[in-house]
Amino acid sequence: xxxxxxxxxxxxxxxxxxxxPVIKVRGSEDSVAHLSQIIKCLDYLDIRENICLNVYFxxxxxxxxxxxxxxxxxxxxxxxxxxxxxxxxxxSSLTKEKQSLVLAHEMIHVGQIIRGELEFDKQQxxxxxxxxxxxxxxxxxxxxxxxxxxxDRALAAISTLxxxxxxxxxxxxY
Ligand SMILES: [Zn+2]
Numbered sequence: 001x002x003x004x005x006x007x008x009x010x011x012x013x014x015x016x017x018x019x020x021p022v023i024k025v026r027g028s029e030d031s032v033a034h035l036s037q038i039i040k041c042l043d044y045l046d047i048r049e050n051i052c053l054n055v056y057f058x059x060x061x062x063x064x065x066x067x068x069x070x071x072x073x074x075x076x077x078x079x080x081x082x083x084x085x086x087x088x089x090x091x092s093s094l095t096k097e098k099q100s101l102v103l104a105h106e107m108i109h110v111g112q113i114i115r116g117e118l119e120f121d122k123q124q125x126x127x128x129x130x131x132x133x134x135x136x137x138x139x140x141x142x143x144x145x146x147x148x149x150x151x152d153r154a155l156a157a158i159s160t161l162x163x164x165x166x167x168x169x170x171x172x173x174y
Contacts, residue, residue: 020050022083027057027092033160037100040159041107047114052085057092057099066091067102069109071120086110104156108148118144 023038025031038055042048052074061068072085088106090099112118119126124133127144139145 020048022052023055024053025055025057028055029057029092030096034099034103036163037103037159038107040161041104041110041155044155044158045107045111047111049114050083051110051114052083053088053110054085055088055090055103057090059092061089061091065089066094066098067106069106069113071113084114086113100160101152101156104159105148105152107159108151108155109144112144112147 021042023035025034025038028034034055034057038053054072067088067090069086069088072087074083074085076082088103088110090102090106092099094102109118117128121131124131125142125144126132127142132142140149
C-alpha cells in the first residue's frame, strides 16, 4: 500500500514537472512558496491548458488594488493567439497571508478566463456571453467577483498547505 502511495506521489510530481502552463514569478520575496501555491491552484482548478502565466509582485498597482488579473496581447499566427498570456499583479506591500489570499483569488479568475467564462474586450467585460461595462460596476458585486470571493479563502487554505514529505523508512522496499 505504501509503495502504491509513493508511486502515485512520484507520478503526481512528474506531472507537475511536465505540466503545460509556463509560470513566471517576479518580485516575490518568497517565490518558492508562491510557485508552489500557483501549481497547487492550477491542479485544484484543473487548469492544464498551454498558457503562459506571469505573476508579478509589484508596488505599483493602480487604484490601490490588492491584485488584478488580465490577458496580455500575445503574438498571433493567422489571427490566432498561439499561447494565452495571463498576467496577475499583486501588491507587494501586503502581508504574506494576504498575498496568498489575493493570489488564490486571482487564480480563480485565471480559471474563469481559461474556461471562456470571463473575457475582456476593451471597455467591457463579457461574463458567460453577457456584456458588462466594467467601469459602471460595483467591483465586488459582479458575478465573476462574487464567485471568486466565495471560493478564495478555501483555495488559499488548501493551496498553502505544506507538501507532505514521506519519512525515509517508507521509501525503502525490499
Ligand atoms: Zn477579483
